[in-house]
Amino acid sequence: MATTLAEANKRFVAELNSLIGREVQVVLSNGEVYKGVLHAVDSQLNILLANATAKSGDRYNRVFIMYRYIVHIDSVEKRIDLREFAKYAEKVFPGMVKYVEETNTVLIGDKVRVSEIGVEGVGPVAERAKRLFDEFLKMRGEGA
Incomplete structure (x- = not known):
C-alpha cells in the first residue's frame, strides 16, 4: 500500500507532536546543541524549548529556535511501543482495542485513549484501563 504525501505529512506532524512535553536534543547547523523539554512547535516548525541546557553548560528558561537552523531533533527519552x-x-477488553500506529496510541472503546503519557477518559472502562496500564508498566520495569 503506497503512502500518499498527505498521509506522510500527517504522520510527521503526529510524531513531532508526540514529542511535546518530552526531553529532546536539538542539533543546529552551526554545531550548537541544546537539550530541553519541547514546549511548542508552530506551523513553520520553529520550536520552543523549556528548561534548556546548551552544550557549553549554559542554562536557559526558554530557547526559541528557528526551523532553518535545525539539523535534527532527537528524543532523549525511551519510547514505549504501545503495540504491546x-x-x-485485548485480553481484558476483547474486540474493543485498536492500536493507532501513526500516533502510537491505543483506543479502547470509543471514549478511552492510552498514550505514553497515560490514560485519557472517564468511567469504569477508563478506570480499568488505568489499572491495566499501570500493571503493564510495572511488568516492563517502568512502573507507576
Whole structure:
C-alpha cells in the first residue's frame, strides 16, 4: 500500500507532536546543541524549548529556535511501543482495542485513549484501563 504525501505529512506532524512535553536534543547547523523539554512547535516548525541546557553548560528558561537552523531533533527519552499494551489490553477488553500506529496510541472503546503519557477518559472502562496500564508498566520495569 503506497503512502500518499498527505498521509506522510500527517504522520510527521503526529510524531513531532508526540514529542511535546518530552526531553529532546536539538542539533543546529552551526554545531550548537541544546537539550530541553519541547514546549511548542508552530506551523513553520520553529520550536520552543523549556528548561534548556546548551552544550557549553549554559542554562536557559526558554530557547526559541528557528526551523532553518535545525539539523535534527532527537528524543532523549525511551519510547514505549504501545503495540504491546494493545495486545495486553485485548485480553481484558476483547474486540474493543485498536492500536493507532501513526500516533502510537491505543483506543479502547470509543471514549478511552492510552498514550505514553497515560490514560485519557472517564468511567469504569477508563478506570480499568488505568489499572491495566499501570500493571503493564510495572511488568516492563517502568512502573507507576
